[in-house]
Amino acid sequence: MNKVEYGWIVIYFEKSNDYQTKTRLPQGSEYIFQLMLATFLITTAILAILTILPLSRHEAWWIRGLDFPRLQLFLALLSTLVLELLLLDLSSWQAWGLVVVALACLVYQAWWIVPYTRIFPLEVNAANNSDSQGRIKIITANVLMTNRNAQGLITLIRECQPDILVTLESDIWWQTQLDILETDYPYTIKCPLDNLYGMHVYSRFPMMNTQIEYLVEPDKPSMHALVLLPSGHRIRIHFLHPAPPSPTENSESSERDAELVIIAKSVADTNVPVIVTGDLNDVAWSATTRLFRKISGLLDPRVGRGMFNTFHANYWFLRWPLDHLFHSKHFSLQNLKRLRSFGSDHYALFTELVLTADRNNEDNGLDADADDLAWAKRKTENQNVNKSDVPQPEKHSVI
Incomplete structure (x- = not known):
């Protein structure tokens, strides 16, 4: 069996002209992907903790203060989720674990803030008289x-x-x-x-x-x-x-x-x-x-x-x-x-x-x-x- 290399692509073929193509990662790519996975793990873990802490009814200021930036946390989770779907190897269970956690936190934060958007039904009706x-x-x-x-x-x-x-x-x-x-x-x-x-x-x-x-x-x-x-x-x-x-x-x-x-x-x-x-x-x-x-x-x-x-x-x-x-x-x-x-x-x-x-x-x-x-x-x-x-x-x- 012979092979021809074109950058990341390696083509193996025999004299019969039958061939198969496989992807070979360049040197250092595995390290980059592991680093990326670790980065998303840390980011998702931090956002998950900031989401979970306010579930407690503890009245400490540093817990109750996390009630405030739900919109900012929602946007951070949305960005993280999109990047995880684009950049991670979704054939690994670790990647899917991060995606599921980020998605769950995103849905939870959305539950709090969606009522304050125009996609939610009005709680107070508009005035229809001119008195x-x-x-x-x-x-x-x-x-x-x-x-x-x-x-x-x-x-x-x-x-x-x-x-x-x-x-x-x-x-x-x-x-x-x-x-x-x-x-x-x-x-x-x-x-x-x-x-x-x-x-x-x-x-x-x-x-x-x-x-x-x-x-x-x-x-x-x-x-x-x-x-x-x-x-x-x-x-x-x-x-x-x-x-x-x-x-x-x-x-x-x-x-x-x-x-x-x-x-x-x-x-x-x-x-x-x-x-x-x-x-x-x-x-x-x-x-x-x-x-x-x-x-x-x-x-x-x-x-x-x-x-x-x-x-x-x-x-x-x-x-x-x-x-x-x-x-x-x-x-x-x-x-x-x-x-x-x-x-x-x-x-x-x-x-x-x-x-x-x-x-x-x-x-x-x-x-x-x-x-x-x-x-x-x-x-x-x-x-x-x-x-x-x-x-x-x-x-x-x-x-």
Whole structure:
């Protein structure tokens, strides 16, 4: 038998002119493939660990922080899976093992984020009436306390003409700048602080029974009010900004979670239309935000419409939905958009809701089961707080 070599191709033939072709790897190629397999093994293992850790209900900041970058992990897993399919020798069981693990993690991450894409059914129906008397427009803006572009925010307010503005991280400097709004927004709640947790509310609509409370932590305020619409309807509104789990804030998420749970339990007991908004320092797709939605019965207008990532405004590759507005089933949605940057590390969120008589979202939302209720109870007991700590402004209304 004779042979002829053409680079990687070796042709063996006999005098009868019958021949067969075999592939011979060039010198060093086996080492390259082994190195590639090892690289994908390490990458897939890391991504799998980052996917699995949040399955735990442990409240340590470094575990709960992995709830945030699910979109980034999804994209990393998708890229890894595509490269594994293209570059690995799929005749080996090791390669298929990596592919299966990457695919399983990819599907799991997708389960959390797909509801915040347009391929998912809407949770809140679009408004189909033009009753201006039953509308409410809200801007939720974390201003970044050190940001000095107050005029940028004021310009957005003049353009969007919200009925209510809530600012987070606003200190006395920001209060001084925003007080010029009082000509158009005469109803206010003010709590200037220099610890990144100051809060202000400016409203065109009358606000009654306003209260500032420190529900869980002594330096983290929340605001509560009953708002009167031009239609005469009353709306209960809660403005929140709990601290995040992080190495520089709280070592665990228990304080944040407890505040969300007691608010959820409180609003679940009322028949008055409810809005909860603010920087919750939790992402829309986390297990704890889902728990809040299940316990409260409130809806998320982003579901089926998009992520509306409001943080971080300066890094497009590190963004997630950190600023929220949830509402009861009394409303439909007229408009929802992320506003342009005004110098903060957050984008402001603009939401326009319409109060509807038919409650056409009645069957939408998430339902709590026994495990959810038990988990919520543990969270409140851990911080020794109760839903009775939450103001119920409609209980004292004289309207």
